Every structure is written in structure tokens, then in C-alpha cells.
Amino acid sequence: MSTAVRPPVPAVEDETLLSDTDVLIVGTGFSGLAVGTRLARQGRHSFALVDRASSVGGTWRDNTYPGAACDIPSHLYSFSFRPSASWSHVYGRQPQILDYLEQTAREEGLLPHTFLDAEMLDATWDEQAQRWDVRTSRGRHLATTLVTACGHLSDPAIPDLEGLDTFAGEIFHSARWNHDVDLAGKRIGVVGTGASAIQIVPELAEVAGSLTVFQRSAPYIVPRKDRPYSEAEKAMFGRLPETARQLRESLFWDSEARFPQRLGVPAFLDQMKKAALDHLTAQVADPDLRDRLTPSYELGCKRILLSNTYYPALTRSHVHLETSGIARVTETGVVARDGSEIALDVLVVATGFEATDLPFAYRVRGRDGRLLSEHWAEGGRTVASTSVAGFPNLFVMQGPSTGLGAGSIVYIIESQASYIGGAVDFVADNGAPIEPTPQAEDAYVADLDARSEGTVWLSEGCSSWYRHPVSGRLSALWPDYMSRYRAENGTFDAEPYAVGAPVPDLAATGG
Ligand code: NAP
Helix, strand or coil, X not given: CCCCXXXXXXXXXXXXXXXXXXXXXXXXXXXXXXXXXXXXXXXXXXXXXXXXXXCCCCHHHHXXXXXXXXXXXXXXXXXXXXXXXXXXXXXXXXXXXXXXHHHHHHHCCCHHHEECCCCEEEEEEECCCCEEEEEECCCEXXXXXXXXXXXXXXXXXXXXXXXXXXXXXXXXXXXXXXXXXXXXXXXXXXECCCHHHHHHHHHHHHHCCEEEEECCCCCCEECCCCCEXXXXXXXXXXXXXXXXXXXXXXXXXXXXXXXXXXXXXXXXXXXXXXXXXXXXXXXXXXXXXXXXXXXXXXXXXXXXXXXXCHHHHHXXXXXXXXXXXEEEECCCEEEECCCCEEECCEEEEXXXXXXXXXXXXXXXXXXXXXXXXHHCCCCXXXXXXXXXXXXXXXXXXXXXXXXXXXXXXXXXXHHHHHHHHHHHHHHHHHCXXXXXXXXXXXXXXXXXXXXXXXXXXXXXXXXXXXXXCCCCCCCCECXXXXXXXXXXXXXXXXXXXXXXXXXXXXXXXXX
């Protein structure tokens, strides 16, 4: 995807002031809702949420592809402060997760604070007024503190394939599924073999006339130990919440116990690699297909995927795995690098997201008009993976150095929300904006870079979106245990910050 040139920001026609609050939160996925809930529960009601879509839910609203489900157990992939006894399966399905988020927004009283169909067009730190001035497609918002909760898996990455725009059939990205297209009996192509694609392919194999999967690199896949929860179990989780809490705890520490794989510890790596390769052997009998499905890089470099149905789908007679690469897309299909021509009616691009060069950063200007994208030109730079030097009272949810190779991102999100809750209190108590010092930011970045050394993500032959394309730094991921993230970054600490000039008495009125 060419990310160097960003589309121009549309002109704002409506300058109506829609809110003037202590905090403005951009995005209503897990992150935005976590921050809103945190503020509301600590009694700070002067905040507004904006979202470019017509409903809340973030990535779980956008990803409606067939088979969409979570690959982290739901009793862990949910807010600890909003446990649900009713997860239908170990791994929640997209509709249930979206319901959970909508219910959170409703029951935590966030909807009256929320402006939908309001895309952030630009956000500028107003030095004189000491506040953020944010323009959206619906109007203007002022706020002392800005929280970007835009996510890093929200803007589809469209592959830079020759001829892609000439394809005359139906084409859509996995995160923008076109449910109007009737797929029955169609010749379908899927580009990509990541976490989204491996959930989509078995579903499409059920309905397609023919299905071609375009693989650039083979993923490691291990068995998915899913099952429905029985009514008795759900009743137990409801009546005895302690049982659900204990389940969460044990799921959490199971996840933590997998982290040494990412540190490249041979015993842990070998164990998981054997599980993945045994799974492949058990499910694919054809040696040639098995060979092409065997990854050529270190385990853990890219996300380890879970599926019991992906390999069997690839063994079906009408499903074809294309591994020579895509030479070009034509009006009628795809020409592979080995010269074969694959005629297609539908092309699904399951090619991931703009996760390293974050699009919202092109719309946020800090002191002296500096763009966040300029500051991050060689990879994300932060303090506590949340605040940025030169950007007063800005807190970034799920930006650089927050992603996980193993574990529940909701745990990190809650830690960040707690940190931001403390920062908002600090700003209010001091009546002055804060920003981390450049020295603190340098030290944080150097520390994370040092921790990244020796991990599988930087191992030889490993390339992924976790690494920044310009610097090669592991800028998307937190390179350590989840528990360490919370211990180090889950509580606001003013030490790395400079406290600025007092905030003038703005007529904050609440959202
Ligand atoms: P992804 O992991 O980035 O995978 C994209 C796939 O597209 C990769 O196989 C990639 O190949 C391929 N690709 C990209 N550009 C290509 C090109 N120009 N030509 C050919 N192939 C190309 O994206 P994703 O599957 O949407 O998953 C993204 C993230 O979303 C995951 O890491 C995960 O965090 C999250 N997710 C989670 C779940 C869940 O169950 N919780 C489900 C779906 C997604 P290479 O590997 O060779 O780059």
C-alpha cells in the first residue's frame, strides 16, 4: 500500500461548535469506550466521543466478514470491569462482541456524550487557548485533552497490485465486506493468508463455485480449541462471578506463559512449532500442498493463527492455493507469476490494515504546527506508549508500542485508560497542560528498542507490519509481557512530564 501520500483532508463546511469539554475521545471501539467509561466512573463527565461511523464498535463493527470471530478467549477478551456470563463460545463471534460493545456504550451512559458520523478531519493544539481545536465532518469540538482512540486495525491496507483498479468483477476488503454480493457458485479469489483470511476461506469454500487463495507467505496455524459454553456453565458464571474471574486469571497467565516463544527461547519455540507442523501434517495429506503451506520464517514473527477448518478447506477439489505470486490483476481475474490466468467474479482483499503508518497521525498537529506523522516518520515515539513530546495533553490509545503478539489487547487498553484517567486528574488539579519531555521520550524509545533486540519479531528473515518500514524498528508492538506493561505504564506518573503554562479558564460546559 502506498502510504506516503495521504488523501487531502476535505474542507469543513460546518464550523458549528458541537462540544467544549475537558476531554475529547476520537473513536468508539474498545479503546474509546474504555476511556469514556473510566472517566464517567471516576466522576468526570465533561467529555465527548466522536466516531466517523454511524454506530459504535470500532473494528468489531467494521469486520462483518463470514466467520469473523475472536482468536482470544472472550472471558479474557472483554473488560474486566464488565464481565459477561453469556459468552456463547470460548472464542466469541463478531456479532456477540459487537453487542457487548454496544451494551457497554449504553449501560455506561456514553451515548449522550457521543457524536456519530463525525470523522476527525484535523486536530490542532491551540497554543494561545491551551486546548485542542478539532474539526470533524459534523462540526467543531474544543477540549483541554485529546485522546485518539482510532485503533491501528481500522484503515484497510489496499495492496499495491498492478491493474487492481481495472478488475471488472466485485472487489472488496475483508474489513468492508459487501454483503450485497451473492457469492453462491462464484469464482472467488482471496488475497492474503492472515488472521482474517483464514477465517474467511473456510466459509467461502462452502459456497464458491471455485476458490483461489493467493498466498504470499504461509502462516503458522495451531488447533483452535473452541467449544460452546453449556447453559450450566453460563449459569455458574452468572451466579458465582468468582468462577468467571478465576477463568480470566487462568487465561491471562496461560497467555503470559506463551511470551517466552516471542523471546525466541528455543524450548518454547520448538514446542509450539511442533504443534503447528503436526497440525499441518494431520490435516493435509498431499506432500506438495503441505510443502507450500510450511512457513519459511521463525514461528511468532507474524501472528500465530488458530483454525481447524482452514487446511481442510484448502484440500477441497474446487479450492486452489496459488503461491507463485500475483503478477497483475486484469479486468477478468488474476495473472499469477507462473503465467497461469485465474478467471474471477469476486476478489476479496484480506490484506490487513494501515497499522504502522497510522492515518490519523496525518491529521493531528501539536505545538508549532508539527504533524504527528512527521514526529513518527521513522516509527512511533512515545512515553508510556501513550503520550508524545511536543503534543500537549494528547494521549494515544492503541498507537505505537501497544500491540501484542500473544495476549489480550483489552488488558493493554484498560491499562492505558487507567493511565489516562490519572493524567486527566493531574491536568485538572494543576490547571496546566502537560507533555512528556523529549529526553523522557528518547529514553522510553531506547528502552523499548533494547527490549526488542533478540525477539522473534526482529529475527533474520522476519518481515511483518509490526516493524516500521523506514527504520525497521519494532514500533507497533509492546515487546514484553502484558503484566509488565501494566506494572510500568498502567498508572499515571508525572515524572517524565513538563507541566506547562496554566490553562486559561475556558468555558468548559460538559459534553
Ligand atoms: P494481516 O495479518 O496483515 O494479513 C494480511 C495478509 O495479506 C498477509 O497474509 C499478507 O501477506 C497478505 N498481503 C498483504 N499485502 C499483500 C500483497 N500486496 N500481495 C499479496 N499478499 C498480501 O491482516 P489481517 O488478516 O486482516 O489481520 C490483521 C490483524 O487483525 C491481525 O494481526 C490481528 O491482530 C487482527 N485480527 C484478529 C482476529 C481475531 O481473531 N482476533 C481476526 C482477524 C484479524 P504477508 O504475510 O506475506 O505479508
